[in-house]
Amino acid sequence: MAKNAAKKVADQIEENAANFTADVKKYAHQIWLAGLGAYAKAGKEGAEYFKTLVSEGEEVEKQGKELINTQIEAASSKVESFKEKVQEKVQEKTGGRFAKVEEVFDERVASALGRMGIPSKKDVDQLSAKLDDLTAAIKSLQK
Numbered sequence: 214m215a216k217n218a219a220k221k222v223a224d225q226i227e228e229n230a231a232n233f234t235a236d237v238k239k240y241a242h243q244i245w246l247a248g249l250g251a252y253a254k255a256g257k258e259g260a261e262y263f264k265t266l267v268s269e270g271e272e273v274e275k276q277g278k279e280l281i282n283t284q285i286e287a288a289s290s291k292v293e294s295f296k297e298k299v300q301e302k303v304q305e306k307t308g309g310r311f312a313k314v315e316e317v318f319d320e321r322v323a324s325a326l327g328r329m330g331i332p333s334k335k336d337v338d339q340l341s342a343k344l345d346d347l348t349a350a351i352k353s354l355q356k
Contacts, residue, residue: 323333332340 327333
């Protein structure tokens with residue numbers, strides 16, 4: 214009888230192992246099918262999903278550019294305002310000294326150019342006016 218009982222237990226263990234193996238195969242096959250289904254669905258819906266992501270990305274990019282442009286304009290405005298204030302303060306503190314320095318510089322450059330024999334703009338304008346007068350006189354004589 215002990216042999217019979219041992220055989221029954223061994224048969225029972227073998228049957229349980231066979232059932233367990235069948236269950237594992239069944240679940241593995243179901244997991245495999247679920248993966249295939251997900252892949253097929255992603256293939257079908259993936260293109261539409263990609264297009265949706267692209268359009269949403271374009272919208273976010275547009276909003277980002279608008280935000281950046283707004284911030285740049287605000288910063289430019291602040292910089293321009295600051296620049297004007299600085300120029301006003303510099304003008305107040307210097308009291309027009311820059312204009313005097315510029316005038317003295319222009320006079321010295323003109324003097325140096327004159328010493329080198331280079332005619333000034335005034336000299337060139339006078340010569341140009343004389344040439345215009347001579348050209349007109351020649352034309353009137355030719356007629």
